[in-house]
Amino acid sequence: MNDVAVFLFYGCLNDFLPKEDRNQAIPYSFRGAPGIKDPIETLGIPHSEVGGIEVNTQSVDFNYQLQAHDQVKVFPLDSNTAAPRFIVDVNLGKLARYLRLLGFDTAWRNDLQDAEIARISVEQERIILTRDRRLLFRREISLGYWIRSVIPDQQVPEVLDRLDCWQDIRPFRRCAVCNGLIQAVEKEAILDKLEPLTRKYYKEFYRCSDCGQIYWKGSHYEKLTKKIAKFRNLA
Numbered sequence: 001m002n003d004v005a006v007f008l009f010y011g012c013l014n015d016f017l018p019k020e021d022r023n024q025a026i027p028y029s030f031r032g033a034p035g036i037k038d039p040i041e042t043l044g045i046p047h048s049e050v051g052g053i054e055v056n057t058q059s060v061d062f063n064y065q066l067q068a069h070d071q072v073k074v075f076p077l078d079s080n081t082a083a084p085r086f087i088v089d090v091n092l093g094k095l096a097r098y099l100r101l102l103g104f105d106t107a108w109r110n111d112l113q114d115a116e117i118a119r120i121s122v123e124q125e126r127i128i129l130t131r132d133r134r135l136l137f138r139r140e141i142s143l144g145y146w147i148r149s150v151i152p153d154q155q156v157p158e159v160l161d162r163l164d165c166w167q168d169i170r171p172f173r174r175c176a177v178c179n180g181l182i183q184a185v186e187k188e189a190i191l192d193k194l195e196p197l198t199r200k201y202y203k204e205f206y207r208c209s210d211c212g213q214i215y216w217k218g219s220h221y222e223k224l225t226k227k228i229a230k231f232r233n234l235a
């Protein structure tokens with residue numbers, strides 16, 4: 001005889017369910033006493049997007065073993081902690097640059113394999129941002145968010161909304177190229193690296209402490225400032 005428990009998923013976890021199951025009590029048939037992660041993932045929800053579980057109104061963790069007639073409520077990750085740190089999947093380079101531009105500590109390389117992304121996420125406690133939901137089912141990871149939008153300009157507000165981190169924006173703090181921290185630098189120290197016109201018209205300079213990229217408040221800066229303002233208006 002199979003036993004039956006009932007699952008109800010909250011908020012954005014419903015995105016993983018077929019339409020007819022969203023915001024509905026879902027009966028789940030099972031044998032024995034499986035760890036609660038199994039049914040959750042069998043129903044299509046990556047465990048890494050789960051922020052909390054209640055069984056019969058008691059809060060439980062992934063060690064809980066499912067019992068007959070359990071009423072299970074599953075809540076999404078809510079990240080109301082310090083500024084989140086990210087690792088962004090290889091094909092989301094534009095999102096990674098935007099997040100760096102907004103000051104978020106964002107690891108990204110275009111040549112990382114899934115296993116490396118997972119390892120970095122675990123070791124450095126970075127939230128994986130990906131369009132590939134299979135990546136989020138990997139056993140070893142615990143922090144992940146599946147990006148719903150395919151448009152970079154919409155992915156940024158999506159991430160900031162879902163992880164509730166609009167208040168953590170710190171523009172021009174990080175290098176968009178490498179994620180290093182940007183610091184003010186004396187013009188004299190970098191004269192030889194400047195084009196003649198830049199040298200002539202600009203006084204204030206900044207340099208990435210990791211890759212050495214030099215920044216100044218030229219036309220590119222104005223464009224980026226407008227971009228940041230546009231994102232901020234979406235908060």
Ligand SMILES: [Zn+2]
Pocket residue numbers: 175176177178179180208209210211212213
């Ligand atoms: Zn850099």
